[in-house]
Amino acid sequence: MGRTPIVQFGTSRFLQAHADLFFTEAEPARRVSVVQSSGDPARARRLGALSAPGGFPVRIRGLADGREVDEERRVTSVVRTLSTATDWDRLTTIVVREAEVILSNTADAGYEPQPGDLDRAPHQAMSFPAKLFHLLKARHAAGGGQVLVMPTELVPENGRVLKARVMEIAGATGADDGLFAYLEALPFANSLVDRIVSEPIEPAGAVAEPYALWAIEKAAGVVAPCNHPAVRLVDDLGAIERLKLWILNLGHTVLADMWLAAGGDEAVTVREMMVGEAGGALREIYAQEVLPGFAAHGEGEVAARYRDTTLERLQNPFLDHRLADIAQNHRQKVERRVAAFLAFAGTPAPRLAAVVARARG
Incomplete structure (x- = not known):
């Protein structure tokens, strides 16, 4: 299967028609492990379809420069799918050994604190920031280097907000100085995504408009996750x-x-x-x-x-x-x-x- 430098939390049709399509079309193309963080068993069929050998369809429909566009593209960047509910150990190994970018789109509610966020061992009932803390903790313990964390949730200054929550959990759970310093040094990018994705294609895929933007604010350690015309590094998000x-x-x-x-x-x-x-x-x-x-x-x-x-x-x-x-x-x-x-x-x-x-x- 090979390495997947992108570890993506979220299986939404938006990500399918946005980041996953960009990773397919990028020069060079990038390989992705997609992680379902909700544990929803109803989405198990979607998980299997996302990593099907032939990929999944994204249909681009709309107006671009005054002309109608109606075309289908195949997304083949997703090569592995996992669930935090059933594949935690395997996911931890991938984050420790392979990840260069951790991407998330877990809905705005994904950041909300949960009662079990400060428990010592990771479990499914934790919020996404708490699960991310435990994965980064494991990477640090294994001697792993920096990884770029890139949230795309529609939260103003999403990188700053996510990092603040991870650091809050680290402080409350008694992280040692080495882990605290490691987390503090990690780049968490602020980014904004913009594309209207109008409907799903079952079991995986989506219909989207031609317009697409992934704007990422420049900062130390922040790089574009792929080389694609819709991905832009900007001075002022x-x-x-x-x-x-x-x-x-x-x-x-x-x-x-x-x-x-x-x-x-x-x-x-x-x-x-x-x-x-x-x-x-x-x-x-x-x-x-x-x-x-x-x-x-x-x-x-x-x-x-x-x-x-x-x-x-x-x-x-x-x-x-x-x-x-x-x-x-x-x-x-x-x-x-x-x-x-x-x-x-x-x-x-x-x-x-x-x-x-x-x-x-």
């Missing part, structure tokens, strides 16, 4: 986060506000709204309220380019993205995506201010 949150995500939430005002038909999709009056109104809001806010901070040109890409993504002819899904937790989303933008921008934005006022009631 905050600038990328602002674009995604306050253009793409803001646009979704503004459309949700219009959808709610119109009565909230469960069947309506983003694409359908974009070809009607709502699409024209959103374009005006981008031009008259969003872009001036970015321009006031010297980010107008890059924001205009991202706006253009976003409009293309919102009109994807193959994606049935329902407003009923986007409108979930609407008030909280308005605060993060619209109210926070207004505080950042400091420029006139009456229609966005009205969105906030309606959400707050």
Whole structure:
């Protein structure tokens, strides 16, 4: 089977159509061990299919530079699958002997502390950071060198947050000075991922849009996990986060506000709204309220380019993205995506201010 320098925690269709596809298409290609950290037996069939000899399909469907794209690619980077519930000893050996990058996408809730996180021996009921601590502890005990930890969960400063939790567990469990220093020296990268993955292909695979980004903040010891056009090392991850949150995500939430005002038909999709009056109104809001806010901070040109890409993504002819899904937790989303933008921008934005006022009631 050979070595797998990438150890990936998470089996989601997002990772299948994002990182795993990139590792297949990279120059050179990279080999991956995928680890199911939840222990969910219902996903056992998916685990087997991920490492099938012929790979699994990812279908890319959408608009790119004004043309329709509809093509299938095969992902062959995953060569081994494991579960923390049943393969702990084998997983530990792989992390100790093979890992160069530990990648995770365990959902935001994966970081939440669990009652057993401070137990001396690892077990399935622990959170992901606690399991990671025990794997890194074993690597240190075996004399292993540095490994790059690269979370992709949608948590601001995800690398810093994950490292802080691992160090907290180390301190609370009485890690000796050598282990503590080893963990402190490890690079934990902050990264942001961006791709709409619309539906699964069973038992493994996914349908995704053409647009894809994996932005990784530069820091000591941080390198790109593979050589791929969608993987970018950036000086300031905050600038990328602002674009995604306050253009793409803001646009979704503004459309949700219009959808709610119109009565909230469960069947309506983003694409359908974009070809009607709502699409024209959103374009005006981008031009008259969003872009001036970015321009006031010297980010107008890059924001205009991202706006253009976003409009293309919102009109994807193959994606049935329902407003009923986007409108979930609407008030909280308005605060993060619209109210926070207004505080950042400091420029006139009456229609966005009205969105906030309606959400707050």
